[in-house]
Amino acid sequence: MIKNITCIICPKGCSLTAEINEGIVCVNGNTCERGKQYATDECLNPTRTVTSMVRVSNKCNCMVSVKTVKPIPKGKIFETMELIRGAEVCAPVSIGDVILEDVFGTQVIATKNIDR
Amino acid sequence: MIKHDLVIVGGGPAGMAAAVAAYDSGVKDVVIIDRDASLGGILQQCIHNGFGLHKLGEELTGPEYASVYEKKVRERNITIYNDMMVTCLTADKIVTAQGSSGILKIQAKAVILAMGCRERSRGALNICGTRPAGIYSAGTAQKLMNCEGYSVGKKVVILGSGDIGLIMARRMTLEGAKVEAVCEIMPYSGGLTRNIVQCLEDYNIPLYLSHTVAEIHGQKRLEGVTIAQVDENRRIIENTKRFIACDTLLLSVGLIPENELTKEAGIPIDNITNGAIVDENRQTLVPGIFACGNVLQVHDLVDYVSDEAELAGNGAAQYILNGGCKGDSVCTEAGNGVRYVLPQRVNTGTGKDVSLFLRVTKPYGKVRFTVKSSENVLAKAVRIKAAPGEMEKITIKADLLNNITEPITVELEEV
Numbered sequence: 004m005i006k007n008i009t010c011i012i013c014p015k016g017c018s019l020t021a022e023i024n025e026g027i028v029c030v031n032g033n034t035c036e037r038g039k040q041y042a043t044d045e046c047l048n049p050t051r052t053v054t055s056m057v058r059v060s061n062k063c064n065c066m067v068s069v070k071t072v073k074p075i076p077k078g079k080i081f082e083t084m085e086l087i088r089g090a091e092v093c094a095p096v097s098i099g100d101v102i103l104e105d106v107f108g109t110q111v112i113a114t115k116n117i118d119r
Numbered sequence: 120m121i122k123h124d125l126v127i128v129g130g131g132p133a134g135m136a137a138a139v140a141a142y143d144s145g146v147k148d149v150v151i152i153d154r155d156a157s158l159g160g161i162l163q164q165c166i167h168n169g170f171g172l173h174k175l176g177e178e179l180t181g182p183e184y185a186s187v188y189e190k191k192v193r194e195r196n197i198t199i200y201n202d203m204m205v206t207c208l209t210a211d212k213i214v215t216a217q218g219s220s221g222i223l224k225i226q227a228k229a230v231i232l233a234m235g236c237r238e239r240s241r242g243a244l245n246i247c248g249t250r251p252a253g254i255y256s257a258g259t260a261q262k263l264m265n266c267e268g269y270s271v272g273k274k275v276v277i278l279g280s281g282d283i284g285l286i287m288a289r290r291m292t293l294e295g296a297k298v299e300a301v302c303e304i305m306p307y308s309g310g311l312t313r314n315i316v317q318c319l320e321d322y323n324i325p326l327y328l329s330h331t332v333a334e335i336h337g338q339k340r341l342e343g344v345t346i347a348q349v350d351e352n353r354r355i356i357e358n359t360k361r362f363i364a365c366d367t368l369l370l371s372v373g374l375i376p377e378n379e380l381t382k383e384a385g386i387p388i389d390n391i392t393n394g395a396i397v398d399e400n401r402q403t404l405v406p407g408i409f410a411c412g413n414v415l416q417v418h419d420l421v422d423y424v425s426d427e428a429e430l431a432g433n434g435a436a437q438y439i440l441n442g443g444c445k446g447d448s449v450c451t452e453a454g455n456g457v458r459y460v461l462p463q464r465v466n467t468g469t470g471k472d473v474s475l476f477l478r479v480t481k482p483y484g485k486v487r488f489t490v491k492s493s494e495n496v497l498a499k500a501v502r503i504k505a506a507p508g509e510m511e512k513i514t515i516k517a518d519l520l521n522n523i524t525e526p527i528t529v530e531l532e533e534v
């Protein structure tokens with residue numbers, strides 16, 4: 004089976020084709036190695052980085068932005084969003100502070116500094 | 120009136136990178152004035168990732184990218200005025216600002232304009248119908264959601280497929296809203312391909328090309344919109360009209376460089392970019408006033424904004440320290456298939472390579488760009504594809520610029 008995939012790793016957005024044969028993926032059209040890796044993952048185990056925000060409980064109308072440190076399986080995006088929605092933090096928050104410890108094999112961390 | 124060497128209007132990605140570059144080039148008296156309470160500009164609300172791959176070699180979210188530059192600014196002895204809005208700029212470089220620190224009047228040796236852009240509003244589009252609540256520009260909705268935590272709507276139609284609209288389609292979906300449609304009046308999307316894939320296709324959100332919103336319905340709150348296909352002259356085709364129930368309409372219909380100050384100072388503007396006419400150092404036609412970032416041309420990537428701001432920062436430093444470029448210059452022109460070329464003027468014989476930035480007029484397959492000055496070919500570049508949503512960069516080598524007297528043109532041919 005041949006799959007057409009647009010690489011999303013960098014803004015170039017190369018059009019890739021991936022041929023899957025018994026679990027082995029053959030990639031064409033990539034400009035760089037990362038594209039090959041992306042197409043392989045996209046066929047075998049597609050993942051995405053999830054970014055969202057968490058309410059800062061001790062400040063009015065204040066949100067801190069967060070992200071998963073590593074991409075999580077694509078099929079777990081909405082479950083990850085549920086977990087993030089349930090989280091709460093108190094200011095001060097610094098970039099890199101861990102908000103959730105274990106989310107599908109990675110952490111959710113803050114991406115913004117919030118003063119007290 | 121107080122005196123400073125360099126005043127930078129705007130503390131977003133452009134202003135911060137320009138300040139750092141100027142400081143590192145030897146100008147130590149640098150002031151940034153920003154109307155917001157913190158530095159970072161629009162990046163503060165761009166919580167998605169994908170920033171910095173080109174410039175910093177890692178993939179960051181907007182606030183993280185901003186913090187890298189904010190740290191650089193704060194490590195240097197750069198003065199920051201927050202909550203201050205510049206209200207007047209003159210050609211002899213007097214900057215007036217007002218806000219939390221009262222009224223400030225500064226005589227600068229050089230000024231860098233880094234005000235960014237604002238969103239085109241509904242008024243500019245003249246959609247028929249009522250004026251209910253629930254209609255937002257995509258960026259406003261983004262700020263309400265990402266910075267203040269409001270839920271903006273539950274059933275959404277997005278008009279325009281610019282990057283902010285695409286990003287918001289995903290964002291609202293993740294927050295539990297249903298995005299019914301993204302309508303784009305052009306036959307192609309204005310956003311980056313990667314955003315079409317990871318924001319729309321990942322979530323099965325339909326993108327209707329050559330479609331627009333024909334009518335708005337609802338009294339207090341938006342109840343729905345009528346969408347319709349358009350013909351090649353962008354006129355609505357009557358029998359394609361259909362109603363979509365929704366409580367929210369987001370407009371992502373383009374950005375306008377915020378050049379009121381620029382015009383007030385009498386700085387000539389390019390009718391296509393809607394930004395100032397500049398040379399390769401990003402100096403406007405008023406010596407000592409520079410411009411960079413989205414106030415100069417709307418960029419697709421913040422990485423390129425930072426690059427451009429460094430040119431402006433270095434240029435302003437050279438102007439303050441030794442008067443800047445004084446030699447001859449030629450203008451640049453957009454030829455076949457090219458919508459604009461920036462910079463619009465190039466100084467010749469400076470001994471430095473010059474990069475031209477340009478956008479094409481419509482999507483193309485494989486193309487070859489040729490940069491010429493009368494019959495001299497200065498550069499060639501081949502691209503596998505080219506689209507208006509993706510800015511191209513072509514560099515001319517320094518030695519080829521030595522004896523040029525005729526305008527530099529850039530044109531493309533399909534190959």
Ligand code: SF4
Binds near residue numbers: 010016036037038039
């Ligand atoms: S293949 Fe490489 S160059 Fe092409 S989009 Fe992917 S990461 Fe970018």
